[in-house]
Amino acid sequence: MTDDIYYRSPDGLNLYAKRYGPADAPLSILCMHGLTRNHKDFEPMIAALPDRYQFIAVDVRGRGLSDRDPKAENYSPAIYAGDMATLLDHLNLKRVALIGTSMGGLMSMIMMKTMPDRICGVVLNDVGPVFEKSGLDRIAAYTSNTEPKAGWDDAARSVGEVQAEIFPDYGPQQWLAFARRTYRELDDGRVALDYDPAITRTVAQVRPGLLTRIAMWKLYKDMTKVPLLLIRGETSDILSAKTAAKMIRKHPDASLITVPRIGHAPILDEPEAVEGIRDFLTKVEART
Template identity: 65%
Template sequence: MQTEDIRYRAPDGLELYAKRYGSEDASLTALCMHGLTRNHKDFEPMIAELGGRCQFISVDVRGRANSEWAKDPETYTPAVYAGDMAALLDSLHLKKVALIGTSMGGLMSMVMAASMPDRIRGIVMNDIGPVVEKAGLDRIASYANSVEPEESWTAAAATVERVQTDIFPDLSGEDWMAFARRTYREMEDGRVILDYDPAITRTVGEVKPDPDVQAQMWQLFSATHAAPLLVIRGETSDILSPETADKMIEQHPDARLVTIPRVGHAPLLDEPEAVSAISDFLNRLGAE
């Protein structure tokens, strides 16, 4: 599959990065938006499985991987990220896209559905919803707020396995190394470090249950009702509860829920159940 590096400017001047997979002449483009501490490489396993079904544009949200770190950490918010995505679509002259959002990327999808509904053909929300479970946020905060270099790639893979083995119990040694290669970068001294600005995680552990905020989030979710929706949930997820996922499907006029067995937060989207569901979804959007 052909690929291309894309560099563009955010509204505040920050230089951001995305990568194109597939032909820009494809009839459908899927914009892939990663979770809090991940980057564009998070979608490479999925893209490898889905092949040439459409053009994929996978982003590095500001503060991650090949995108510049924000001068003002207060801009590390889904609303600002969504504005960055609008700038990307404008720079590529893309009028309408499908959205595939993992975790934070799914929250970005909700914001985009509200702020630019005419540009959205359909949405895949991966293990995220209007209610984000506190237990999962606490777990993420427990490791994401500590960004210390590892002495080698082998050490990084061992750390990834230790942190993520309960989430992905069926991954092997080679899988953990591939996981590390997608989430760490090598420093000049040969050590490796998680590939993001530590400031992106500053408020993760501060989130508290608030009925007013939850009501606002459900109202924001209602913006997705204008487009077809595919919700993917990890069977053991501690971020998206079964109750929230079911309520999302009940409220949405054109939605489907797929649960990925033996996986927590968040599915890698190369699981057979995820590949089949996303393939069908994209085929449907491409035919419309």
């Protein structure tokens, strides 16, 4: 069962999310995507997990079916986290688990700071308090090219060229499916990336210096209030193995899953990720 969810942000934007599963489920999970993605990013994962749960997958402002923001400065994880509070109020959800990929993981950390009583567990997908500069540079490079493609085949080829090192075992079918999750069709038959190009300003603002790292580790400390599952792509250039190990050491109830032969970030339909998330949600459900 799926439902479209439309709601308004505090500053008047029309925002979108999609519900998968029963509204009266024993556990609700809020799924928050990465910088250039949208709610469809979680469909492979949701299809592989038990259908007894309610998954709410969002289009953060500026992506997918959500309004583009005329004020580019509002493309900020702190603003996005505020939108998530509005969504939870709209759905009358008192407590949820979070699954956050990359930027969505940053949103999760902010939400643990600002609304800890509403969260019962967090899955962080390939993100932590320290961002490797090489990964940020790679993301900044590929997000700068937003020219529409002639059609879906061209979009699939483009995605394959950009993401080949991240998903080395993907073939034509996987690249086409990837493209259909990240592009939208225009009236003239061309396809375009499904986000406002202005969102890329966020990448340029991330400066992984000493003060930023201190602030981020302080923010991460609030994550220790709930169970944590950390998922890392084996070849990730955003979350290093060293940072992931430190995150586990600093958390009293955390576990780490490494997805082999995948970079930043796993799609979460990989067998290792599916098994780990299923077990984690079972544990969180038992505690709620």
